[in-house]
Amino acid sequence: MIGRLRGLIETQGDDTVIVDAGGVGYLVYVSAHTLRKLPQDGGASQLFIETHVREDHIHLFGFFEAxxxxxxxxxxxxxxxxxxxxxxxxxxxxxxxxxxxxxxxxxxxxxxxxxxxxxxxxxxxxxxxxxxxxxALVAPTTSKGGKVATGEHAAVSDAISALINLGYNRSDAYTAVQRAAREKGVDKVDDLIRFGLKELAS
CATH class of the missing domain: 1.10.150.20 (5' to 3' exonuclease, C-terminal subdomain)
Structure with a gap:
């Protein structure tokens, strides 16, 4: 079984890439998320691989992140x-x-x-x-530099838990806090709870 491929990204399709590893071109199915992270044709990269074997085919599914x-x-x-x-x-x-x-x-x-x-x-x-x-994974928000701010992940998760503890159901709490983070641009637990409560009361 193939667990990882490292090589040159020869060709990119809508949901596939061909990875040249040791002179062999491997057709790998990938998500749009992974595709966006790969270099342009000819660039070197590596993919974590899930190998699925059937009687009539072998399919490789690749992932940029574990x-x-x-x-x-x-x-x-x-x-x-x-x-x-x-x-x-x-x-x-x-x-x-x-x-x-x-x-x-x-x-x-x-x-x-x-x-x-x-x-x-x-x-x-x-x-x-x-x-x-x-x-503790939550929908990522981005910092001013465009990178995911891991501290904001914890703040959103804590705010959702706080609203649940106040008696709101998980789905409503999730929606309210995510909207507060996205539309208000807040990233501190207290602010997320405050704006989340306003959202739930509206």
Missing amino acids: EEQECFRMLTTVNGVGNKVGIAILSVLTPAQVMTAIAAQDKNAFRQVSGVGPKLAERIVVELKDKAKGI
């Missing part, structure tokens, strides 16, 4: 989420957004993905709920 690979593995444990659907989900949602949507039981987050209907979206959030517990 957390995306772990998220893919988790998603594909759900009946109805095959490899292609798993990649489609990760093309629309980042791993952090997937985990947060599951924790918030936010079915609509998955319904925006092509190939995921209402029944499958519900199955995803229900079947994976326990696996998302205790994971």
Whole structure:
């Protein structure tokens, strides 16, 4: 089995790349998230690989980050989420957004993905709920430099927990805090709670 590929990115398609590793060109399926992080044709990179073997084919699925690979593995444990659907989900949602949507039981987050209907979206959030517990990943916000600010992740997570402790349901708390972070640009726990409460009261 192939666990990792390092080589030159020869060709990029809509959801595939060809990686030249040791003179052999490997066709690898990737998400839009991974595709955006790869260098232009001819640049060197590496991918974490999931190898899926069937009687009539061998498919390689590549991930720029290990957390995306772990998220893919988790998603594909759900009946109805095959490899292609798993990649489609990760093309629309980042791993952090997937985990947060599951924790918030936010079915609509998955319904925006092509190939995921209402029944499958519900199955995803229900079947994976326990696996998302205790994971502190949240939908990423960006700092002024454009990079994800990890301190903001913790603040959003803490604010959501605080609203839940005040009696609000997880989905409403998640939506209110995310909107406060996105639209108000706040990144401190107290401010997120304050704006979140205003959002919930409106």
